[in-house]
Amino acid sequence: MRIREGDIIKGRWSKKSYEVIKKLGEGGLGIVFLTKCMDDGQKYAVKVFDNVMNAAREYRLLKEFSHLQYIPYVYGLDDMLSGQAGFIVMEYIHGDNLQSFLKCYKLSVKNVIGISVVLLKLLGEFHKKGYAYADLKPENIMIDKNKKLLRIVDIGGLMKFGMGVKEYTPRFDRASWGYGLRKADRAYDLFGLGILLLELLSGRRCNPDRCELKDLLRNIKFTSPVVYNIVEMCFKGEDVNRVFDYAYSNYKKENMAAAKIDKFLNIFLTVGLVFLFLFVLIWYNTIL
Structure with a gap:
């Protein structure tokens, strides 16, 4: 039609x-x-x-x-x-999907860890009900500009555990990489998430090639050991709650570190303004 x-x-x-x-x-x-x-x-x-x-x-x-x-x-x-x-x-969700967003912007390590936290939380909710999402890709993830949230816009790919996956994107599909069956289970979702995180941090599209994957993992380990560890846990198919706990604890650490930097910069700026004011005051009194 x-x-x-x-x-x-x-x-x-x-x-x-x-x-x-x-x-x-x-x-x-x-x-x-x-x-x-x-x-x-x-x-x-x-x-x-x-x-x-x-x-x-x-x-x-x-x-x-x-x-x-x-x-x-x-x-x-x-x-x-x-x-x-x-x-x-x-x-109607007003915003951009991750695919479009990445054409214009590069994500920071903190952003990528934050996205992993949200997606792990969501996958955990699906898994509780016996579903695998099986269609995790940037096009299906929206950045809601009004609510300031990540949103999943297509859940038609949800499959009951044990069913064969029919609708998939090769680069997020475990079987296309030769790492397992094209079957809906917890590990299938986590593998797709691992590939997605690699793409988000590297800014490169991952094609099913084991040699290329090893190179990407080496680069990611140097860029962010935390994201590397999350990806490795996903590829091993570890419990989604354990991966979530690890990602969430490190996301909180990233926020605390950023808050300390902001506090230091604010103090530095305040002290700098005070000294500038005193300098101008002394200079003004001198010329008088």
């Missing part, structure tokens, strides 16, 4: 209409559009699926994890008035 800017998406059951403003993104299961609801005038992200069952499944998953602030809020599930497609209505 082709949907263009200016088209109207109308719900069969809700009777609500959404005017398409622009296309936001496209995944293996559906296409996401920024829309304006013609009933309340608000902006929403509407994801359209060719398969109604896929729409219902993603809606159910969004509802199941709606208590997590990192997941978009979902407002409704409906069928299109014309055709056989289904769609879900979600909150």
Whole structure:
């Protein structure tokens, strides 16, 4: 089904209409559009699926994890008035995905550790319910400019443990690197996270090549031993809570170190201003 800017998406059951403003993104299961609801005038992200069952499944998953602030809020599930497609209505997240962000900015070590903390926390929540995310990539991670949060915008890739992974991106896929099966489990997610962290810190795209991976790991170990250790723990498939605890404790240390530097700079600036004031005062009295 082709949907263009200016088209109207109308719900069969809700009777609500959404005017398409622009296309936001496209995944293996559906296409996401920024829309304006013609009933309340608000902006929403509407994801359209060719398969109604896929729409219902993603809606159910969004509802199941709606208590997590990192997941978009979902407002409704409906069928299109014309055709056989289904769609879900979600909150519109104003911001950039990590893929776009990295084209303009380079992340610091502290940023990368902070991102690892959020993603490990989120993966831990999925794993508790018996799901692997299986589709962790920069395009699916949004920087919410309004809420100042990282958000996951596509959870259609969630798979029950033990199932074969069908939708994947080769460079984040354990099997493409020859490090295990293409099967949904805890270690599959952690391997993908390890590759993602390497890309974020190095600024380089990782392609499935073991020799290149070894070179990247050597460079990362020199740049940040902490990120190196997080990546190594991910590749070994260690318990997600243990990796989270390690990443979180080091993130707090980074914040404390930054706070000390800020405090020192503030003191230095204050003392400098006092001396400058005294110097000007003495100089002024001298010329008088």
